Amino acid sequence: MISETGTQREKEIKIIGFLCNWCSYGGADTAGVCRFKQPTDLRIIRIPCTGRMDPLFVVKALIYGADGVLVSGCHPKDCHYAVGNLYARRRMELLKRFLPFIGIDTNRFRYTWVSASEGQLWQQVVTEFSEEIHRLGPNAGLNEKMDAETALSLFNTK
Amino acid sequence: MPMDEKTKTLQEDFEKNFADLELVIGWETGFDRLHATPVFIRQPSELGKLVWNPLCSQNLSGYLAKNLDASIQEDGKKIGICVKGCDSRSLVALIQENFIDRKRLYIVGIPCEGTVDLRRLMRLNPSLKNVRKVDIEGNKAVVETDQETLRFPIEDVLARKCLRCLYPNPVIYDTIIGTPVKPRISEDKAYTAVEKLDSSDRKQRLAFWKTEFDRCIRCYACRNACPLCVCQDNCIAESRKPKWLTQRDGIREKFLFHMIHGLHLAGRCTECGECERVCPVEIPTMLIKEKMNQIVKDMLDYEAGIDPEAKPPLLTFDPGETGI
Structure with missing residues (x-):
């Protein structure tokens, strides 16, 4: 992507999207069929249901250097398997609140609900999230430079 | 009640009930008097080995789900087990998840002033x-x-877990030895360590965990000692399919391993502190689970290992849930 000055190439941003087969994947397809313009940073992984989402997928992706992770599924109470996304909702929210504690920027992770007919909403979600990740810049992951000594003084168990 | 007297009452209680028991799990004096070690007693003559003192830090409930097939009933005999407050919560959590059968257990609870x-x-x-x-x-x-x-x-x-313990008294037992004791702290002080870390900058926290996890030698002692880490040989940290971790020695693998351990205990950890106690390089691993518990308490108003009838919150859902 060409940056605003037009002279420099920005480091390519990679966002991993976990989309449920029945709603959000369809929603993304609808957006495509309707020719809504979408950012190109998102790599989609299709999952059968958000109930399949292991929070560790998100953690692993972020540790291994993905710049953002987006999880999207059917609206609660609209799950193809009736309750998969209700389980997922608890897990995702827990993860969202947990990530800052281990030092991962929680803004790099988002979960949302988009149904198969909501192409427009999908476009909006992707665009917003993609903009957010561009704002945050590339994810340095565990390579982030930090002052380890001040960090250790935070907590002394000895 | 003084320590020696408690030990005596403990031994006498098991002697009285030994006819119904096939096995007693408790603590004995280790290789010297500064160490206590788990003991498995099958003969009434050996009951004199049992001790109770502040060195009995091991959580014995882990053995029930991992090493003994406690859910199969044989000739109606029970397994006798000694538990502190924290251990009894692990026991409750195992009962909740159907790993052990309450009817198969004879639980002797010991109010604990700390280990x-x-x-x-x-x-x-x-x-x-x-x-x-x-x-x-x-x-x-x-x-x-x-x-x-x-x-x-x-x-x-x-131990750090004892200084922040809210449940020094067993929450489940058949017999209790001695009188209940008062927690040393009030409920709002339980998460001070987590809050302290939370009050720092995000980058500092990452640096903190990186430095801590960097010492990890991936011996998996934390996992093995954890009473609720019940997958055993099917642990995804070691399985090749799915392959979550490689044998590579690097901070990413170590970091991810601790995330696996931590996230698998979300809403289940009973804060017995075994992971932290057994860690050979002294990583404060329990902090991760404390944070998780704090979130679960905030979000879903649940504490693990209190009510045997309750369902762990991540194994269920509520369609009407709002705010998340």
């Missing part, structure tokens, strides 16, 4: 030897050696 963290004690007094007895009297840990009697403030020698 001694031997590493902290030895750091405070590296030349300590010939220990005869360790006891807790009010706010002091009393260590009797052949030569002298030493007193240490409990803040300096108790």
Whole structure:
């Protein structure tokens, strides 16, 4: 992507999207069929249901250097398997609140609900999230430079 | 009730009930009097080995789900087990998840005034030897050696989990030894360590965990000691399919391993502190689970291992949930 000055190439941003087969994947397809313009940073992984989402997928992706992770599924109470996304909702929210504690920027992770007919909403979600990740810049992951000594003084168990 | 008397009551209680038991799991004196170690008793004549003192830090409930097939009933006999407050919560969590059958257990609960963290004690007094007895009297840990009697403030020698313990009394038991004790802290102080870390900058926290996890040698002792890490040979940290971790020695693998351990205990950890106690490189692994518990309490108003009838919150859902 060409940056605003037009002279420099920005480091390519990679966002991993976990989309449920029945709603959000369809929603993304609808957006495509309707020719809504979408950012190109998102790599989609299709999952059968958000109930399949292991929070560790998100953690692993972020540790291994993905710049953002987006999880999207059917609206609660609209799950193809009736309750998969209700389980997922608890897990995702827990993860969202947990990530800052281990030092991962929680803004790099988002979960949302988009149904198969909501192409427009999908476009909006992707665009917003993609903009957010561009704002945050590339994810340095565990390579982030930090002052380890001040960090250790935070907590002394000895 | 003094320590010796509790030990005696404990032994007598098991003697009285031994006819119904096929096995008693408790603690005995280890290779010296500064160490206690788990003991498995099948003969009534061996009951004299049982001890109770502040060195009995091991959580014995882990053995039930992992090493013994406690859910199969044989000739109606039960397994006798000694539990502290924290251990009893692990027991409840295992019962909730159907790993063990409550009917198969004879639980002897012991109100606990805290267990001694031997590493902290030895750091405070590296030349300590010939220990005869360790006891807790009010706010002091009393260590009797052949030569002298030493007193240490409990803040300096108790395990970290004991200093923030809200459940010193067993939550489930058939017999209780001694009288219930009061928690040392109030409920709002339980998460001070987590809050302290939370109040720092995000980058500092990442640096903190990186430095801590960097020491990890991936011995998996934390996982093995955890009473609720029940996958055993199917643990995804070791399985090749799915392959979550490689054998590579790097911070990413170590970091991810601790995330696996932590996230698999979300809403289940009973804060027995075994992971932290057994860690050979002293990583404060329980902090991760404390944070998780804090979130679960905030979000879903649930504490693990209190009510045997309750369902762990991540194994269920509520369609009407709002705010998340």
